[in-house]
Amino acid sequence: LxxxxxxxxxxxxxxxxxxxxxxxxxxxxxxxxxxxxxxxxxxxxxxxxxxxxxxxxxxxxxxxxxxxxxxxxxxxxxxxxxxxxxxxxxxxxxxxxxxxxxxxxxxxxxxxxxxxxxxxxxxxxxxxxxxxxxxxxxxxxxxxxxxxxxxxxxxxxxxxxxVPPTFYDATLTDKAVVIGKSINLQCLVFGVPRPVVTWLKEGVNVIDSQYIINNVISDNRVSSVLTIENSERTSQGNYMCQASNDLVEKKSINATAYITIHFPANIQPDNEKIEAVWKETANISFTITNKEDIKNITNIKWEFKSITNNTYSSTPGSKLYRVFSSINVNDRGLYRIIVTTEAGIVTSMATELDVFVPAVLLSYNGEEKERKSGQNVTFNCTADGLPRPKIVWRKDGQLIIESRKRVISTSQEIEGFRKISDIQQITSTLTITDLVRGIDDGSYSCRADNEANIGDILDTSYTLVIDPLDE
CATH class of the missing domain: 2.60.40.10 (Immunoglobulins)
Incomplete structure (x- = not known):
């Protein structure tokens, strides 16, 4: 034979x-x-x-x-x-x-x-x-x-x-996975005599230490599964399942699949907090630090107070900007970027935008107060701003230090006299007791300041005149 x-x-x-x-x-x-x-x-x-x-x-x-x-x-x-x-x-x-x-x-x-x-x-x-x-x-x-x-x-x-080796039930298909996730490729082969299955990546036999290969054999059928756990950047590439058996001449068949590794966008705010002055210009910026790894950004949105929109500007690089030509108090809050890629939807860390409204004093007409020695006198000064201003008093240009004789008290209002959203009002009262002629008489003024770093001072100061006591 x-x-x-x-x-x-x-x-x-x-x-x-x-x-x-x-x-x-x-x-x-x-x-x-x-x-x-x-x-x-x-x-x-x-x-x-x-x-x-x-x-x-x-x-x-x-x-x-x-x-x-x-x-x-x-x-x-x-x-x-x-x-x-x-x-x-x-x-x-x-x-x-x-x-x-x-x-x-x-x-x-x-x-x-x-x-x-x-x-x-x-x-x-x-x-x-x-x-x-x-x-x-x-x-x-x-x-x-x-x-x-x-x-x-x-x-x-x-x-x-x-029977030459043939694939049955399913063949390899291209797959995409987010980096760090596991991947399974399955190859189902039939043949007489029973085929031998070999896995290759980019034409080179895979190494068992890097991959898990599980073959289930039933008669002349082979179910071979290649598993990649904790996929890495190097897991991307062409994979081949090669099946062969010994006929008169050795016969082989191949099935290929390409694995693509997707990288979620890594988005960082350029500043954790931004401070801007009301009615002035401001901008917020974020950077996509791994843009070279991302093949396709399908959508970018801003999130502010749970509202998203697409009002942003991008540069040829990896930065995303939002520009405010005249910022408003209502623009205060946390801003995030939402980027959609093949790897899914990623929301960035937040950057906080704070808007300051410069302090403004309520105008008073110049007022002259006359008192006699030994009496008391009271001056009031009201201002609003965001955040709530602080008020200081001066006498003849010199800062007044609070004491038993000179008492400074304050009262606060939720709403300011300028009727600007979220603005806060404060009233400061200076009380001078037991007036002494030649010491307490003079010019008194107040100044209001807050983080906008633009102070406001009364246009007209109070003038205190102290008469001597009647003999």
Missing amino acids: NTGLFTSSITKPITPSPSISQSVIESSINVSSTLPSINQASSVQTSVISLTETTTTATFQSSTSFPSPSPSPEGPYVYMTTTVQALHDTTVQLNCSRAFPPSTINWHFNGSKLSNSMKYNITRSNLLYIYNVSVNDAGVYYCGTSDAFDDATSDRVMLSVQ
Whole structure:
């Protein structure tokens, strides 16, 4: 048996029947099968397997039935079985000798009698054609006479069907995953003999220490899963599942998939807090620090007080700006950037925008107060601003330090006299007791300041005149 070309010639003597003493009966099994070349596309190949029982003409003519094998002194007759191989989806021809009367020939497969169908064709010349052979056609075939002569049969041929590796149920598909997540690639392969699966990345065999490969084997099926845990930047690339088995010529198939690693946007505010003055210009900026890793930014939004909009300006680099030409108190609050990429939606850390309204004093007309020595006097000063201003008092340009004689008290209002949103008002009262002429008389003024760093001072100061006590 030459397994390279699947050709065989086997001759086996059969003990003649006693009723045909001069007969010489030989059985020969001629097998001729050439499997298709891997490079030969769409060609129909035929595996020809001949099962032959031959007798001399004289012997056949002198017999009313085909002789059955007789037991030998060593024991009962033993049929010879030859194993031959055919390629999946080809046509196989089995030839039975004309020594059997054509009308009495039966073909058998695994002990069951065959009949003409879409699968089998039994010709008048005793040929059996098996079309589009598959693994279900693998088994034992033989020919023989009708049921009355079941003891007259040929030797057996064990037909083995080889199937090139094929993918079933699913093939590899491209995948995208966020960095740090795990990835599974599955390769489902069938073949006879059972295929061997190999995984490659960029044409190089993968290393088990970097990947987990799990093969589940069932008969001639292989389910191979390649797992990448904690994907990294280097996990991106082309992956190949290669399956091969040993036919007459080794046959391999490949399936490929590209893994893309997505990187979430890393967004940082350029300032944690920004302070701006009411009605002046201001801007907020953020930087996408890993823009080179992001292939496609699908959407950018600003978030302020749970309201999002697209009012922003971008530069050719990685910065995003929002510009205020005349900032308002209502613009105070926390600002964030929301960036959408293939890796998902990312919201940045917040930057705080604080708006200051400069302090302004409520205008008073210049007022002169006259008191006598030993009396008390009170001055009031009201201002508003954001944040709430602080008020200081001066006498003749010198800062007044609070004491028992000079008492400063304050009162606060939620709403300012300018009726600006969120503005706060304060009133400061300076009380001077036990007035002394020549010491307490003079010019008194107040000044209001807050974080806007723009102070306001009364246009006209108070003037205190102290008369001497009556004699």
